[in-house]
Amino acid sequence: MKFAIRPNPEAHEGLNGYLMRVAYLGGWRRISDVTKLLQWSGKANFSRVYKDTCNDLLLTAAPALLKDASQLSEALITTCDHPYLYDENRMIQDIRVDYPRVCFHCLAEDKKIDWRWSLLPIFQCQKHGSVLQDSCLECGYQFKWESELLERCPACGSRWEPLATKPQPVTESQKYVWSVFESSKAPSSHVKGWLRDICLSTLIAARPFDSMYQKIGSIPSSVRNISNLVQAAYSQLIDPLYQNQWKERLFEERAVLASYSNEASLYSSKYLAVNSVTEWPLSTALLSPNQVGFNESEVFVKPVRRKLMKVCDLRYQVTNSHVAELLKLHNSDISILVDAGVISPINSKSSTMVQLFDLLAVYKLLESIPLNENLKSIDTINITPKSALLNEYAANFGQLIADVLSGKVDGVFSKAGYLKEISIDRSKLMPWLFSQLKITCENSVSLHTAAAILKCSERCVLQLSKSMEIQLAKWGGPGRERVDGLSLLAHKLPYSA
Incomplete structure (x- = not known):
């Protein structure tokens, strides 16, 4: 036909x-x-x-x-x-929106849709400066790919000429993004970074009071009024007035965290500042904070997290790495604290990679840790996650925390609500370190670990194996050598004593 x-x-x-x-x-x-x-x-x-x-x-x-x-x-x-449509490293990987976004001026004049209107970073028409709309201003009908849309609202029949608002100046950021999608130049790392910032900021604008953010494939199809959301994202990056009002709202909405840490209260603001790669010039945004309202949309959160809302508010759900960052510990420390029952995940996952935690419960744990000032010893050592003694005895700081909290080791935390430093008498510390070394040496150990225990290079460890002072494990070839734990322990103990 x-x-x-x-x-x-x-x-x-x-x-x-x-x-x-x-x-x-x-x-x-x-x-x-x-x-x-x-x-x-x-x-x-x-x-x-x-x-x-x-x-x-x-x-x-x-x-x-x-x-x-x-x-x-x-x-x-x-x-x-187009090379910029998809980027797996962005927080919103595909920047195309699922439904039409239109300029009423352009539809009234030309009855055609510019494909770039569907791109997340664009919220203004290049020709008229008007804000792109995804719903009818008269009846609220959410636009679909229907041909009648070129002439009028498919639901109420309103024509676009009367709804076309007064043209506005196109902002500098919009001029830039329009130029990006008009250019035929090869992809630029600067543009990629710029788009990553916008996608990150958009995700945060949709969840402005959260403690963690995860990548999503695209903007959820149920989300409307995208132009306002994207303007809020630009405002978070460039507008000092908006940034200050956002911080004020953060203190209000996350007030429960204020007694623990200002850093925790302002987490989303700091997260955006730390993870933005472009230097954004400060200017006034089109949209005021009052127009945005700092709304939260659950659909920007992965379903697996939404299922846990009854257990823990979305705002305070965090991962293993988030807990480690806030407590100034290593991820491995958190895993040990979980195994010891000091911290409990809110989901039943065994893998620490997918475990989620309640931030409030973590801070309550810190609050419950007293500052013991009764430790008076001439030979006291302060142990932190970076202490060389931990490496030398293949010990984990998280295990030391767990053992101090359970009373197995007579140590105290140097500051109330602060897990990162433990004061302990040397006479109590050394037996604990030896016990950790023995546990490690029950199995074969990597060349790297053996070198740390012996305080020498990996090459030196291999030389010791050639001189039969220690033995290599029976399995493992060149480049994958492992050391027999018992022979390593026997070699270490005389020198330690």
Whole structure:
């Protein structure tokens, strides 16, 4: 079959916009009506079409449109093949939005959709400066890929001319992002960093009071008013007034943490500052904090975490590494504290990689740790996670914390609510260190660990094995050598004594 009206692709139209216009001119309601008529067997989300799918669809559509498939592909492939669309290192990996975002001025004038309107970092029309909309301002109808959208609201019938707001100046950040998607230059690390910052800030703007953030594939399809969210993301990066109001709200919303740590109260603000890679110039944003309202959206949180909301508020869920960072410990220390029952995860996962914790419970643990000032000894040692003695005896600081808390070791914490430093009498510490060394040496140990225990180089350890002073384990070849634990212990003890 051949379509009666066969338009050519317009500049910057994109696959979904072009198919919408084909549907509009042909009197069909949806893009799917067009693909059914073409008897195209493929399935696609037209907001996020990949190159092979695009080419397959255009190859099927070309005869009905009396067009050359390769010319159609050349005009429309950018929407699914642009180098900045996807980045697995971004917090929001795909920056395409699932539904139409439009400029009412442009629809009233040209009845076409610019494919770049669907990109998360863009919230202003390049031509009119108006904020892109994803819902009808009259009835609130959430836009879908329906051809009637080119002329009026598919729900209430409102035409776009009266709804077109007064044009505004295009901000510098919007001029920059528009230039990025107009350029044919090779991908730049600066642009990648810039886009990563925007995606990180958008995720934080959607959850402004959380303690942790995880990557998501794309903006959830249920989220609307994206332009306001993205403006809030820019404001977090560039607007001092917005930043100050955000910090004030953080203190209010996370007030329960104020008695423990200001750092914990301001975590999301500090997280953005630390993880932003671009130097953002300060300026005034379009949107005031009052317009944004600092709203929280649960759909930006992974389902596995939402299932735990009854156990722990989303704001205070943290991972093993977050707990380690806040307590100034190593991840391995936290794992030992979990095994010892000092800290309990809120989920039942055995792997520390996927365990989640209640931040409030962690701080309550710290609050319960008293400062014991009764330790009076001439030969007291202060042990921290970086103490050389721990390496020399293959001991873990987390185990020392657990044993002090349980009373197995007579030590005290140097500061109340501070786990990072333990004061302990040398006469009590050395037996504990020897016990840890013996536990480690019950099995073979790596060359690196053996070198730390003997306070020498790995090469020296191999020399000792050649002179038969210690033995290598029976398994392990060149580059993977392991040392027999018992022979290492026998060699170490005389020198330690």
